[in-house]
Amino acid sequence: MNTAFLRSFLHGVHPPESKHLTAAKAIRRLPFPDELVLPLSQHAGQPARAIVKPGDRVERGDKIADADGWVSSPVHASAAGTVVDIELQPHSSGSYKTAIRIAVEPHSAQIPRPRVIPDWHGLSGDELIEAVRQGGVVGLGGAAFPTHVKLKPPEGRAIERLVLNGCECEPYLTTDHRTMVEYPERVHLGLRIMMRCLGAKRALIGVENNKPDAIEALRRTKPDDLEVEILGLTVKYPQGAEKMLIKALIDREVPEGGLPLDVGVVVQNVASVATIAEVFETGLPLIERIVTVTGPGIRRPENLIVPVGTRIRHLIDACGGLTDDAAEVVLGGPMMGTALGDLDAPVMKGTTGVVVLTEADVRGRVTHPCIRCGRCLEACPVFLNPQLLGSLAGKGRLDAMGDNHLGLCMVCGCCSYVCPSNIPLSQMFGAAKTDLRRKAQRETLRGDAAGANA
Amino acid sequence: MSAESRLLVTAAPHVGSTDSTPRIMWTVVATLLPLLAAGTWFFGPGVLLVVAAAVAGAVLPEHFFGRRGALGDGSAAITGLLLGLTLPPGLPLWMAFVGGAFGIAFGKLVFGGLGQNVFNPALVGRAFLQAAFPVAITTWPAATEEWMTLRGDLFATPLMSAAADTVTAATPLGLMKFEGTGTEVLELFFGQTGGSIGETSALLILVCGAYLALKRYLDWRIPVSVFLTTAVFAGALHLLNPEYPGPLFMLFSGGLVLGAIFMATDMVTSPVTTKGAWIFGAGIGFLVVVIRVWGGLAEGVMYAILLMNALVPFINRVTQPRVFGQRPKEDAS
Numbered sequence: 001m002n003t004a005f006l007r008s009f010l011h012g013v014h015p016p017e018s019k020h021l022t023a024a025k026a027i028r029r030l031p032f033p034d035e036l037v038l039p040l041s042q043h044a045g046q047p048a049r050a051i052v053k054p055g056d057r058v059e060r061g062d063k064i065a066d067a068d069g070w071v072s073s074p075v076h077a078s079a080a081g082t083v084v085d086i087e088l089q090p091h092s093s094g095s096y097k098t099a100i101r102i103a104v105e106p107h108s109a110q111i112p113r114p115r116v117i118p119d120w121h122g123l124s125g126d127e128l129i130e131a132v133r134q135g136g137v138v139g140l141g142g143a144a145f146p147t148h149v150k151l152k153p154p155e156g157r158a159i160e161r162l163v164l165n166g167c168e169c170e171p172y173l174t175t176d177h178r179t180m181v182e183y184p185e186r187v188h189l190g191l192r193i194m195m196r197c198l199g200a201k202r203a204l205i206g207v208e209n210n211k212p213d214a215i216e217a218l219r220r221t222k223p224d225d226l227e228v229e230i231l232g233l234t235v236k237y238p239q240g241a242e243k244m245l246i247k248a249l250i251d252r253e254v255p256e257g258g259l260p261l262d263v264g265v266v267v268q269n270v271a272s273v274a275t276i277a278e279v280f281e282t283g284l285p286l287i288e289r290i291v292t293v294t295g296p297g298i299r300r301p302e303n304l305i306v307p308v309g310t311r312i313r314h315l316i317d318a319c320g321g322l323t324d325d326a327a328e329v330v331l332g333g334p335m336m337g338t339a340l341g342d343l344d345a346p347v348m349k350g351t352t353g354v355v356v357l358t359e360a361d362v363r364g365r366v367t368h369p370c371i372r373c374g375r376c377l378e379a380c381p382v383f384l385n386p387q388l389l390g391s392l393a394g395k396g397r398l399d400a401m402g403d404n405h406l407g408l409c410m411v412c413g414c415c416s417y418v419c420p421s422n423i424p425l426s427q428m429f430g431a432a433k434t435d436l437r438r439k440a441q442r443e444t445l446r447g448d449a450a451g452a453n454a
Numbered sequence: 455m456s457a458e459s460r461l462l463v464t465a466a467p468h469v470g471s472t473d474s475t476p477r478i479m480w481t482v483v484a485t486l487l488p489l490l491a492a493g494t495w496f497f498g499p500g501v502l503l504v505v506a507a508a509v510a511g512a513v514l515p516e517h518f519f520g521r522r523g524a525l526g527d528g529s530a531a532i533t534g535l536l537l538g539l540t541l542p543p544g545l546p547l548w549m550a551f552v553g554g555a556f557g558i559a560f561g562k563l564v565f566g567g568l569g570q571n572v573f574n575p576a577l578v579g580r581a582f583l584q585a586a587f588p589v590a591i592t593t594w595p596a597a598t599e600e601w602m603t604l605r606g607d608l609f610a611t612p613l614m615s616a617a618a619d620t621v622t623a624a625t626p627l628g629l630m631k632f633e634g635t636g637t638e639v640l641e642l643f644f645g646q647t648g649g650s651i652g653e654t655s656a657l658l659i660l661v662c663g664a665y666l667a668l669k670r671y672l673d674w675r676i677p678v679s680v681f682l683t684t685a686v687f688a689g690a691l692h693l694l695n696p697e698y699p700g701p702l703f704m705l706f707s708g709g710l711v712l713g714a715i716f717m718a719t720d721m722v723t724s725p726v727t728t729k730g731a732w733i734f735g736a737g738i739g740f741l742v743v744v745i746r747v748w749g750g751l752a753e754g755v756m757y758a759i760l761l762m763n764a765l766v767p768f769i770n771r772v773t774q775p776r777v778f779g780q781r782p783k784e785d786a787s
């Protein structure tokens with residue numbers, strides 16, 4: 001079905017946007033915290049390897065952990081100070097992970113060590129990619145996939161279009177929105193650099209129509225020689241998912257099990273692109289980011305720019321603290337974000353927001369039997385049958401779930417959102433996907449062992 | 455920081471829509487009440503007793519043998535109400551009660567309760583009554599009696615032979631089938647005819663159904679598909695042989711409108727896929743015309759829906775949606 005006239009994709013849901021809390025608030029810079037916690041695993045792929053030891057002095061922007069392999073990313077000190085220890089620290093994933101703790105120097109001017117900023121015009125594609133890699137740039141939209149990997153598609157794969165994701169379809173979050181409004185030139189510069197790396201001739205920026213000021217800012221600042229089209233999209237969740245965005249913008253479906261590459265597209269989030277521009281403008285690696293601290297459970301919602309590694313507690317305190325009826329602190333948006341148990345976990349490169357929900361906002365805990373109303377089928381953006389998958393999950397039939405295309409599930413939460421019986425469908429699918437992946441790993445290992453014994 | 459010590463940690467999504475299964479069910483109950491009021495207007499206050507008996511029959515087994523708190527979801531109340539609305543205004547109360555109890559016990563609880571049943575429980579109850587009491591369930595008091603008069607033999611007791619002493623009137627379908635007389639379509643549309651308590655006013659049922667469809671509490675595709683199929687099939691037959699009733703008569707007589715809007719759309723016993731909904735409705739429309747025209751019964755809506763209920767698992771299986779980015783069969787690895 002052609003969806004170009006809708007400027008959207010099929011199915012999906014319309015949760016209340018709730019962006020008014022922070023949409024019009026300019027980004028505010030917080031004073032440096034006393035302490036920073038920089039996990040070695042802030043990105044998709046291999047964790048970085050620490051290259052400092054306790055007691056070392058570091059300047060703002062110094063590399064403190066190096067990438068371990070290609071799909072990995074280095075970590076930099078986001079403030080000048082002294083390495084205290086490299087120990088387990090609370091992590092936004094909910095567990096504890098190794099992190100470098102830095103005591104921030106109280107009276108430092110926090111001026112980064114002088115460095116040579118390469119003029120990007122003179123650099124080749126590979127040199128640009130290396131600079132992005134050394135800058136520790138990862139996707140800022142949440143998944144934190146290392147950007148340099150995306151910039152280097154496999155040999156022989158032509159990239160026709162670069163697609164920038166300015167949808168920010170999760171309720172509450174306004175970091176991409178504020179980036180587009182306050183730093184539209186950076187978005188265009190980053191886009192230009194990315195197009196050079198990829199050899200892409202054309203680019204599209206998709207922005208949902210609930211951000212008219214962002215669309216206006218991007219159009220107003222568009223350089224005349226840049227082949228980019230800025231398109232407003234009908235508001236719908238999960239439009240920011242790569243596959244949905246590609247469908248909405250160019251009406252093509254990424255094949256099942258495939259990548260955007262298979263339709264000649266690379267998708268990047270606008271904030272990540274702005275960070276690429278920053279790397280070349282300031283010479284600073286990715287050491288700070290914009291975080292929306294919002295929700296009805298926070299006293300003074302705001303958009304903050306903070307050093308990566310700042311503890312979440314520090315952000316919440318800066319926004320007036322939790323209200324008395326605060327019930328859940330979510331990192332990221334309320335549809336796909338992770339609930340935080342320990343407020344001492346740090347802001348990471350992929351932390352888009354801190355959304356504090358109250359008892360009235362969180363999903364009810366009473367479930368009813370499935371009445372086969374079919375709403376989940378009409379919500380699923382990848383046209384799965386969550387009703388069937390849910391009943392298979394209830395019976396523990398993992399393989400049958402796989403046969404029914406569970407692999408396509410993005411765990412976007414639409415099915416759970418619409419379910420009138422409050423059945424945790426998406427949650428079960430997330431768990432089943434993990435189980436299936438582990439099972440596949442075990443079987444590979446067993447196969448290897450059998451091969452070695454033969 | 456007292457709020458911090460009480461923080462929840464749950465899996466995403468952390469928010470949900472405000473609709474709930476009980477809200478859907480109770481809204482359906484509320485939209486059935488105008489039909490009950492219309493039935494009372496046409497056939498006198500006795501119908502309230504019949505419907506109350508059917509509801510009591512449905513609710514009691516659900517309460518004692520169902521999930522704990524199952525009554526709260528409202529689904530047993532719907533079953534009782536729907537069954538009551540399909541009964542003749544003068545049916546002995548104990549029969550209505552038994553019908554409701556049978557429907558819930560054998561149409562729903564034995565399958566495992568809400569969401570597990572194959573057949574619409576209200577229709578299971580009615581099919582049981584049709585088999586057990588074929589005379590009583592086809593005795594239609596006239597709509598023309600003094601309003602306050604209790605029709606039929608409401609207070610008959612089991613094992614007593616009914617002392618039927620009422621003015622009866624055939625239903626429009628019965629007239630057509632057995633005497634070859636038609637009824638004005640307008641009369642059918644507004645409901646001033648003999649028939650079951652809640653089935654006579656097509657207009658009112660359509661209005662209530664439209665409300666539910668707008669709230670997305672019923673799948674509009676099912677009734678639309680039933681009506682289209684019935685109209686086209688009956689129309690074609692009527693063109694071939696004008697002795698067969700025309701499409702408008704077919705649509706607005708008997709329980710077709712009530713069945714298509716309130717029975718066939720039962721979420722549990724209808725397909726989950728949109729394509730399946732069209733097929734399901736078409737099957738019902740087709741069977742209704744076949745039974746009415748060539749079958750031994752005047753009315754065929756109940757059996758048409760029950761037969762199509764049985765096909766729902768099959769329909770679901772063959773109408774699975776094409777998934778996003780699905781590759782054509784041949785190059786799937």
